[in-house]
Amino acid sequence: MHAFTNFLFVPGNRPERYAKALASRADLVCIDLEDSVPDDEKEQARDTALQAIAAHEEGRIALRINGMRTAAGLSDVLAVARSAKPAFLFVPMVECATEIDIIREVIGDETGIIPLVESVRGLRAADSIAQSPGVAALMFGGGDFAGELGVELAWEPLLHARSEIVMASASAKIRAIDVPYIDIENDAGLAEECARAKMLGFHAKAAIHPRQIETIYSSMRPSAAELAEARDAIAAFDSGGGAAIRFRGKMLEAPLILRYRQLLSLGETHHA
Numbered sequence: 030m031h032a033f034t035n036f037l038f039v040p041g042n043r044p045e046r047y048a049k050a051l052a053s054r055a056d057l058v059c060i061d062l063e064d065s066v067p068d069d070e071k072e073q074a075r076d077t078a079l080q081a082i083a084a085h086e087e088g089r090i091a092l093r094i095n096g097m098r099t100a101a102g103l104s105d106v107l108a109v110a111r112s113a114k115p116a117f118l119f120v121p122m123v124e125c126a127t128e129i130d131i132i133r134e135v136i137g138d139e140t141g142i143i144p145l146v147e148s149v150r151g152l153r154a155a156d157s158i159a160q161s162p163g164v165a166a167l168m169f170g171g172g173d174f175a176g177e178l179g180v181e182l183a184w185e186p187l188l189h190a191r192s193e194i195v196m197a198s199a200s201a202k203i204r205a206i207d208v209p210y211i212d213i214e215n216d217a218g219l220a221e222e223c224a225r226a227k228m229l230g231f232h233a234k235a236a237i238h239p240r241q242i243e244t245i246y247s248s249m250r251p252s253a254a255e256l257a258e259a260r261d262a263i264a265a266f267d268s269g270g271g272a273a274i275r276f277r278g279k280m281l282e283a284p285l286i287l288r289y290r291q292l293l294s295l296g297e298t299h300h301a
Contacts, residue, residue: 032056032204032232032294033056033057033233034232034246034250035055035056035057035234035235035236035242035245035249036057036058036059036091036235036236037053037055037057037058037059037237037238037239037241037242038059038061038065038209038235038236038237039058039059039060039061040060040061040065040066040074041060041061041062041065041066041071041074041075041077041078042065042067042073042074042077044077044081047060047081049239050239051085051087051089051090053239053242054242054243054246055089055242056089056233056246057089057090057091057116057117058089058090058091059090059091059092059117059119059235060078060082060090060091060092060093060115062074062075062078062093062094062095062105063093063094063095063096063121064121068101071095071101072104075104075105076108078092079092079108079109079112079113082112082113082114082115083112083113088116089116090115090116091115091116091117091118091119091143092105092109092115092118092119093118093121093145094106094109094118094119094120096120096123097122097123097128097131097132098122098128106131106132106136109136109140110135110136110137114136114137114139114140115140116141117140117165117166118132118136118142118143119143119145119168120132120143120144120145121145121147122145122147122148122151122170122173123144123145123146123151123158124148124150124151124154125154125157125158126157126158126160126161128144129142129144129158129162129163129164130162133161133162133163138162140163141163141164141165141166142161142163142164142165143164143166143167143206144158144159144161144164144167144168145168145169145170146158146167146168146169146170146174146194147169147170147171147172147173147174148173148174148177149174149177149178152174155167155193155194155197156197156200156201158197159197159198159200159201159203160200164201165203165204166198166203166204166205166206166233167194167197167198167205167206168194168206168207168208168235169187169190169194169205169207169208171187171190171191172208172211174187174190175187184222184225191207191226191229191231192229194231195229195231198230204232204233205231205233206231206232206233206234206235207222207226207231207233207235208234208235209234209235209236209237209241210222210223210234210241213237213238213240214240216240216244219241219244219245220244220248222234223244223245223248223249224248226249227248231249232249233249234248251292251293255292258289259289259290259292259293261276262276262281262285262286262289263290263293266281266286271283
C-alpha cells in the first residue's frame, strides 16, 4: 500500500465525479458512503462505489463506510467482504478497538483500515485503536469533535486533540491524517494549516475539493531541499559508523536519522 500525503473525498452518490477525482493529482480518492450520502441513497451508492473499486486497477480508491454502530455501516462491511477490496477502508466515529477487530475478521487483511477519531470517547481510546492489527493510519475527524466540544473548527481549540492523535499514531508506528480544511477558497489559510499540521507530526491531510489538492500536495510532502538534506545526513551518519557526529553545525545522532529516513521513505514512495 502506497504512502500518501493527501486524498480527496468524493460523494458516493455522485459517480460522475469519480473519474474527475482520479484524474486529479490526489494520491488517493476516497469514495464516501457516510456524511455526503442521504439515507435513501446509501444502498445504491454502496453498489456504485464497489463497482468502481472493482474496475480500477491502480489501487488509488479508498472507501469511507458508515459507522459500525449503524445498520448501514454493518451492511457496508458485509458488502466489502464480498467484493473487490479498496486500498484503504476509512471507518468513521470509531470509539473502541473492538470495532476494528470486527471489521478485520469480516473483510480479511487485504485492506488497510483507517479509523476516524471524531469524539472525546474515541480520543481517549486512541492508543488502543491505533495499535489494533490492520490499522494503517489514524485520522482526526475534527468536525464532529468540534461539534461535541461546542468550539469552532479551528487550529487553537483542537490543538490538544490533534496532538493526541499524532502521539497515538507515533506510538503505533502508523501515519497520522489531519481533518479537511473547510474554507475551500482560502488557499493561504489551507497552506498555513498544512504547515502547522506537518510541523506537529501529521503525514497527510484530507481534501474536500479538487482545488485543495495542489496546496496540500506541495505543503505536506517533503520538499526537494528536505530530501536532499536527509540523503546527505544519512550518508554522513553512515560514513561515521553510526556514532553521533557534527553535521552542518548541528549534532546528528540516531533519533534524528530516524526522522530523515522517514522523510526519504515518504518522498520516494509518493504517488507522482
